[in-house]
Amino acid sequence: MATIYEVSKLAGVSLATVSRVLNNNTPVKEETRLKVLAAMEELGYQPNSVAQSLASNRSNSIGILVPELNGPFFGTLLSDIENSFRQAGKHVIIAAGHSDEKLEKESISFLQSRNCDALILHVEAVTDEYLVELMEKKVKFVLINRFVPQLYDRCITLNNQHGGYLATRHMLEHGHQNIGYISGPIWKHDAEQRYKGHLRALTEFGIPHSEQLFYEGDYHEESGALGTKALLQKASEITAIVCANDEMAAGALTAARELGRSLPDGLSIIGFDNVNFSHYTFPKLTTINYPMGEMGKMAAQLILKRVYQQNNSSIQTVFEPHLIERDSVSRP
Amino acid sequence: MATIYEVSKLAGVSLATVSRVLNNNTPVKEETRLKVLAAMEELGYQPNSVAQSLASNRSNSIGILVPELNGPFFGTLLSDIENSFRQAGKHVIIAAGHSDEKLEKESISFLQSRNCDALILHVEAVTDEYLVELMEKKVKFVLINRFVPQLYDRCITLNNQHGGYLATRHMLEHGHQNIGYISGPIWKHDAEQRYKGHLRALTEFGIPHSEQLFYEGDYHEESGALGTKALLQKASEITAIVCANDEMAAGALTAARELGRSLPDGLSIIGFDNVNFSHYTFPKLTTINYPMGEMGKMAAQLILKRVYQQNNSSIQTVFEPHLIERDSVSRP
DNA sequence: TAGTATGATGTAAGCGCTTTCATTTGTAAC
DNA sequence: GTTACAAATGAAAGCGCTTACATCATACTA
Numbered sequence: 001m002a003t004i005y006e007v008s009k010l011a012g013v014s015l016a017t018v019s020r021v022l023n024n025n026t027p028v029k030e031e032t033r034l035k036v037l038a039a040m041e042e043l044g045y046q047p048n049s050v051a052q053s054l055a056s057n058r059s060n061s062i063g064i065l066v067p068e069l070n071g072p073f074f075g076t077l078l079s080d081i082e083n084s085f086r087q088a089g090k091h092v093i094i095a096a097g098h099s100d101e102k103l104e105k106e107s108i109s110f111l112q113s114r115n116c117d118a119l120i121l122h123v124e125a126v127t128d129e130y131l132v133e134l135m136e137k138k139v140k141f142v143l144i145n146r147f148v149p150q151l152y153d154r155c156i157t158l159n160n161q162h163g164g165y166l167a168t169r170h171m172l173e174h175g176h177q178n179i180g181y182i183s184g185p186i187w188k189h190d191a192e193q194r195y196k197g198h199l200r201a202l203t204e205f206g207i208p209h210s211e212q213l214f215y216e217g218d219y220h221e222e223s224g225a226l227g228t229k230a231l232l233q234k235a236s237e238i239t240a241i242v243c244a245n246d247e248m249a250a251g252a253l254t255a256a257r258e259l260g261r262s263l264p265d266g267l268s269i270i271g272f273d274n275v276n277f278s279h280y281t282f283p284k285l286t287t288i289n290y291p292m293g294e295m296g297k298m299a300a301q302l303i304l305k306r307v308y309q310q311n312n313s314s315i316q317t318v319f320e321p322h323l324i325e326r327d328s329v330s331r332p
Numbered sequence: 333m334a335t336i337y338e339v340s341k342l343a344g345v346s347l348a349t350v351s352r353v354l355n356n357n358t359p360v361k362e363e364t365r366l367k368v369l370a371a372m373e374e375l376g377y378q379p380n381s382v383a384q385s386l387a388s389n390r391s392n393s394i395g396i397l398v399p400e401l402n403g404p405f406f407g408t409l410l411s412d413i414e415n416s417f418r419q420a421g422k423h424v425i426i427a428a429g430h431s432d433e434k435l436e437k438e439s440i441s442f443l444q445s446r447n448c449d450a451l452i453l454h455v456e457a458v459t460d461e462y463l464v465e466l467m468e469k470k471v472k473f474v475l476i477n478r479f480v481p482q483l484y485d486r487c488i489t490l491n492n493q494h495g496g497y498l499a500t501r502h503m504l505e506h507g508h509q510n511i512g513y514i515s516g517p518i519w520k521h522d523a524e525q526r527y528k529g530h531l532r533a534l535t536e537f538g539i540p541h542s543e544q545l546f547y548e549g550d551y552h553e554e555s556g557a558l559g560t561k562a563l564l565q566k567a568s569e570i571t572a573i574v575c576a577n578d579e580m581a582a583g584a585l586t587a588a589r590e591l592g593r594s595l596p597d598g599l600s601i602i603g604f605d606n607v608n609f610s611h612y613t614f615p616k617l618t619t620i621n622y623p624m625g626e627m628g629k630m631a632a633q634l635i636l637k638r639v640y641q642q643n644n645s646s647i648q649t650v651f652e653p654h655l656i657e658r659d660s661v662s663r664p
Numbered sequence: 665t666a667g668t669a670t671g672a673t674g675t676a677a678g679c680g681c682t683t684t685c686a687t688t689t690g691t692a693a694c
Numbered sequence: 695g696t697t698a699c700a701a702a703t704g705a706a707a708g709c710g711c712t713t714a715c716a717t718c719a720t721a722c723t724a
Contacts, residue, residue, distance in 0.1 A: 014674045050385045050447050051710035054679050069411035075402030115382050250612045277609030280582045346704045383680035386709050
């Protein structure tokens with residue numbers, strides 16, 4: 001592999017000049033620029049990014065930490081983030097935190113040890129305090145799907161409460177009065193907010209809330225099935241179930257069918273997230289859209305702007321969910 | 333951030349010694365080692381990986397190129413690869429090639445410019461010759477889901493033909509005689525092989541093959557629906573459809589229902605891949621398992637062994653698919 | 665014509681490590 | 695107490711770049 005030195009010799013200029021045309025940050029006479037470019041071309045020169053990083057104290061790499069790499073959820077996020085950075089000549093290093101505090105912390109220091117210029121974190125287990133400390137240590141990062149007051153200007157979030165509200169309102173507008181709710185782990189911020197939205201819709205329609213109608217799941221399919229069975233046993237008058245995510249909704253669909261309910265007439269079900277498989281279910285799942293891709297793009301823009309001083313588009317930090325109507329909800 | 337120099341001063345030894353305890357590659361007296369470790373601890377020293385890379389000509393990073401980051405397919409692959417490397421202290425840089433020749437080539441040189449020690453490629457559009465040239469240029473890489481004779485010892489593949497055979501045989505064993513086939517783009521190697529397996533099973537059971545029963549899709553849901561409609565129109569006696577992947581099978585399920593066929597009695601359908609959503613369909617999809625995760629792990633092992641001289645476990649290059657029986661196949 | 669900005673280029677000092685080679689220290693044999 | 699050899703350590707030269715600073719030519723002013 002040719003080095004900058006060989007290019008400079010061939011072009012008959014100094015190292016510094018080659019570096020200047022490479023980085024395009026200091027004026028170089030057009031004539032010299034062309035000579036240098038020709039020399040690069042001739043040698044098939046490719047700058048060594050490691051050396052560039054060491055000298056400039058910039059790695060041009062961004063670390064991404066998500067709970068899981070598999071599963072239906074994070075593909076879009078990663079895809080859109082990678083795309084944005086790729087266009088800007090940056091690259092992406094990935095790690096999975098598995099919603100575990102220790103693993104999340106390890107992953108963060110792993111990414112730091114890789115000299116990432118910035119991190120995009122989708123963390124769940126780590127405390128707010130930890131994140132604030134991280135900020136105080138001058139670590140550059142953006143939070144996705146989590147709001148920490150002290151970090152307000154680097155949080156890209158979904159209005160989860162509004163999403164929960166929309167889901168339940170949709171059921172209420174269809175005339176349902178007995179609505180079961182299958183929640184995610186309530187210690188997770190998004191689960192809590194979605195549930196709050198649910199309660200708000202109920203209040204707005206003057207429907208009292210009952211403990212009987214609540215089930216706390218774990219966001220996985222199985223708990224959706226379990227929850228459905230539990231709810232329907234406790235309160236068979238239920239005509240609709242709001243699930244805090246699509247996976248649990250899929251489980252609910254299966255369980256309802258097993259219990260002999262026809263769908264959607266015998267039981268209406270709504271999900272949340274609009275993951276890639278949600279229209280493969282039968283009936284196709286009505287759900288709340290989570291604009292993961294958009295949010296990923298925005299996180300990338302934010303970093304491009306703040307860390308690399310590229311890009312001046314304005315930054316949006318809160319995204320609004322919306323209803324996706326398909327076939328799993330009808331009148332009772 | 334503390335540097336190796338500060339550690340050496342604090343410990344009262346030379347740079348070289350600190351480097352030695354860090355890399356553990358040259359004997360160091362236990363007493364000195366402890367002094368050095370204590371100094372590192374005290375300063376919270378973290379080696380600068382960029383400097384390490386430059387000096388050692390090793391980046392400890394592996395580039396992964398897959399067709400898509402989203403979609404149900406590559407999450408598991410990435411997840412298992414990341415995991416394996418993480419444990420070995422390496423990290424993973426990702427890129428998407430979108431099954432496009434130009435993009436695939438760009439991505440490869442992008443990853444190379446990032447000084448990856450090795451690449452794991454899941455490419456589709458690039459030619460065999462290109463890959464052979466890459467090898468001749470001494471680029472270290474492993475191919476996933478693609479077999480190139482000259483590169484036989486660095487190809488991790490699935491026995492796609494056997495998979496296709498298993499799928500069709502399953503239908504035949506259930507007594508189906510008129511079996512439609514919805515293929516992937518036949519220029520793709522895996523699509524071709526799966527189809528060959530289908531034909532082999534047919535031959536084995538003495539069933540003649542007819543053009544009427546073949547439809548070439550594009551591996552996406554919609555073409556599964558289109559294909560089903562086309563096949564059922566051309567040959568309404570069809571009682572089973574073999575689909576070359578799960579997404580098309582999902583489309584087939586929907587289309588069959590729209591056409592008034594009951595499932596699976598009125599039409600049996602089988603998929604291929606066993607992607608994450610395949611048990612969310614209704615009826616739950618019978619399919620052929622694709623051990624993506626295993627294959628990813630193996631690719632990582634291969635690189636760990638050949639490039640980093642770690643790990644001595646034996647390498648398996650061909651993986652066998654197997655049948656996953658669920659609810660979408662019955663007797664005609 | 666000398667004096668002074670201005671733009672273009674060169675010089676050289678790092679960035680934080682690894683690694684070769686030379687040197688010192690410790691140990692055992694005589 | 696020498697000598698011989700192995701083990702442990704240190705000195706210093708890079709790895710391929712960026713960038714502060716110095717230098718040089720050119721063009722303009724007075």
